[in-house]
Every structure is written in structure tokens, then in C-alpha cells.
Amino acid sequence: MKIGELVGAGRTADVFALEGGRVLRRYRGGEDATGEAAVMAYLAEHGYPVPAAWPGAEPGDLVMQRLSGPTMVEALAGGAITAAWAGETLAGLLGRLHAIPARVSDDPGHRVLHLDLHPENVVLTAQGPVVIDWATSEEGPPGLDTAMAALILAQAALTMPAVAVMARAVLAPLLRHLGDTGGTGGIEAEHLALARTRRAANPTLSPDEIGRLDEAVALIAATGRS
Structure with a gap:
């Protein structure tokens, strides 16, 4: 997985571009994101509007669909x-x-x-x-x-x-x-x-x-x- 440019930053994590229309969100403190991925998958199954998400290579990583549009x-x-x-x-x-x-x-x-x-x-x-x-x-x-x-x-x-x-x-x-x-x-x-x-x-x-x-x-x- 080739990590691209920094495309966003919050109070606790950074977001990097990935190939294939995805992004990598990485916690700076190494918090575990696997539970978050499970919640998002569950909500998507119920039709709630969340990005598609997958666990990353490290516990603090979360791979997500890259969204197009303004906040x-x-x-x-x-x-x-x-x-x-x-x-x-x-x-x-x-x-x-x-x-x-x-x-x-x-x-x-x-x-x-x-x-x-x-x-x-x-x-x-x-x-x-x-x-x-x-x-x-x-x-x-x-x-x-x-x-x-x-x-x-x-x-x-x-x-x-x-x-x-x-x-x-x-x-x-x-x-x-x-x-x-x-x-x-x-x-x-x-x-x-x-x-x-x-x-x-x-x-x-x-x-x-x-x-x-x-x-x-x-x-x-x-x-x-x-």
C-alpha cells in the first residue's frame, strides 16, 4: 500500500491519499481503529450513509472510501x-x-x-x-x-x-x-x-x-x- 499526500488532519489523526479512490486515516497516538471499522460496516449494512471502510495494516490505521464533496x-x-x-x-x-x-x-x-x-x-x-x-x-x-x-x-x-x-x-x-x-x-x-x-x-x-x-x-x- 503506497501512502500518498496528506489530505486532511484533525485533533487526533491524519488522513493520507491512497490509490484506487481510498484514503488512510492514521491515529497519531496509535489508538485501535478496528472497532470503528466494524461499526461503520454495520451501519452501512443498515443503509446509513457512511464511507466504505476497512481495517488497515496497523491497529491505528483505517482505510476508507475517498469522498468527493465539501464538508x-x-x-x-x-x-x-x-x-x-x-x-x-x-x-x-x-x-x-x-x-x-x-x-x-x-x-x-x-x-x-x-x-x-x-x-x-x-x-x-x-x-x-x-x-x-x-x-x-x-x-x-x-x-x-x-x-x-x-x-x-x-x-x-x-x-x-x-x-x-x-x-x-x-x-x-x-x-x-x-x-x-x-x-x-x-x-x-x-x-x-x-x-x-x-x-x-x-x-x-x-x-x-x-x-x-x-x-x-x-x-x-x-x-x-x-
């Missing part, structure tokens, strides 16, 4: 889509995901959770939106996934000046299409509290991102009431 963030920045469409689409992707039975859990209330679903992790291909980066995927209550999606947007609105206006604009339609319950888009307080705890323990977040979590939770409540 949702890029499309928003370029004016190709509206914030209203983005929020509705994110809510729809969460709903479709949570309609699929859990892969390994025997708890009837559990589903596959992405836990990092935001506009940078949605690629808009000619065939439709495709969800990428399943590194944080777990199984559990769907409400935790929706709470995490909202909290990530709220944090971006408060701590990432380059996308702050965009994130705030997407948060409102996301909450609206999730269903308004108690002013928080159908997000239960216990799930939002758990999402906050998990974000606070995330080692890839900056001190500013962690320090403004309470403000982010308050922004979700205020946006849901508006």
Missing part, C-alpha cells in the same frame, strides 16, 4: 446551503442513526451513537450527506447523542470565532427539528449534564472550551426557548 462547514461558508437546511439535516441524520438497533448492546433502549456529529463531520456528496469520523462511537441512549451534537455547536458558537456565527445559526434549527421540549429541543437535562461531563473530560479540548461549558449549556436552553 457541511465548507458548504455553509460558501453559501451553497443555509443554516436552516444544515440544522434540519443534522437532526435527520441523528434520527436515522437512532432508528438502527444497537450492534452489541442487549439493552433495548440503546442505539449506536456517533457522539461527535457536527458540520465538519458531514460530507455533502453527489449521493447525499455522508457522516464521517466514528472514532468516538459508542452504544447508549440516543438522547446523549443529540445532547452532544447540540453542546458541540454551542461550544463552537462561544469559542471558535471563525465559525461562531455559523454554529449559532445551525444550533437553532437543529433544536427545532429535534422537537422542542422544555426549551432544549427535546434534550433531557440528564443527557445534557452527561454530555457536559464527557466534554469536560475530553483531553483534546482547550482550557477555554472547557471553561465555557456552563455557558454553552445555557446557550442551548436560551436558543431552544427562542
Whole structure:
């Protein structure tokens, strides 16, 4: 397998071009990606829009189909889509995901959770939106996934000046299409509290991102009431 140019980089991994319309995502810390590949294969079997994926030569490697199209963030920045469409689409992707039975859990209330679903992790291909980066995927209550999606947007609105206006604009339609319950888009307080705890323990977040979590939770409540 000949590894080509670097085509992308995130907080924990780099993505390299491969021949045959594929890419290699390699964790810098050597985390095991085999479970992620299994989750993506399972979701693909159920018709969920994920890239085709295969385990790489090393545990920290994941070979994936190379997607063609902008991320949702890029499309928003370029004016190709509206914030209203983005929020509705994110809510729809969460709903479709949570309609699929859990892969390994025997708890009837559990589903596959992405836990990092935001506009940078949605690629808009000619065939439709495709969800990428399943590194944080777990199984559990769907409400935790929706709470995490909202909290990530709220944090971006408060701590990432380059996308702050965009994130705030997407948060409102996301909450609206999730269903308004108690002013928080159908997000239960216990799930939002758990999402906050998990974000606070995330080692890839900056001190500013962690320090403004309470403000982010308050922004979700205020946006849901508006």
C-alpha cells in the first residue's frame, strides 16, 4: 500500500491519499481503529450513509472510501446551503442513526451513537450527506447523542470565532427539528449534564472550551426557548 499526500488532519489523526479512490486515516497516538471499522460496516449494512471502510495494516490505521464533496462547514461558508437546511439535516441524520438497533448492546433502549456529529463531520456528496469520523462511537441512549451534537455547536458558537456565527445559526434549527421540549429541543437535562461531563473530560479540548461549558449549556436552553 503506497501512502500518498496528506489530505486532511484533525485533533487526533491524519488522513493520507491512497490509490484506487481510498484514503488512510492514521491515529497519531496509535489508538485501535478496528472497532470503528466494524461499526461503520454495520451501519452501512443498515443503509446509513457512511464511507466504505476497512481495517488497515496497523491497529491505528483505517482505510476508507475517498469522498468527493465539501464538508457541511465548507458548504455553509460558501453559501451553497443555509443554516436552516444544515440544522434540519443534522437532526435527520441523528434520527436515522437512532432508528438502527444497537450492534452489541442487549439493552433495548440503546442505539449506536456517533457522539461527535457536527458540520465538519458531514460530507455533502453527489449521493447525499455522508457522516464521517466514528472514532468516538459508542452504544447508549440516543438522547446523549443529540445532547452532544447540540453542546458541540454551542461550544463552537462561544469559542471558535471563525465559525461562531455559523454554529449559532445551525444550533437553532437543529433544536427545532429535534422537537422542542422544555426549551432544549427535546434534550433531557440528564443527557445534557452527561454530555457536559464527557466534554469536560475530553483531553483534546482547550482550557477555554472547557471553561465555557456552563455557558454553552445555557446557550442551548436560551436558543431552544427562542
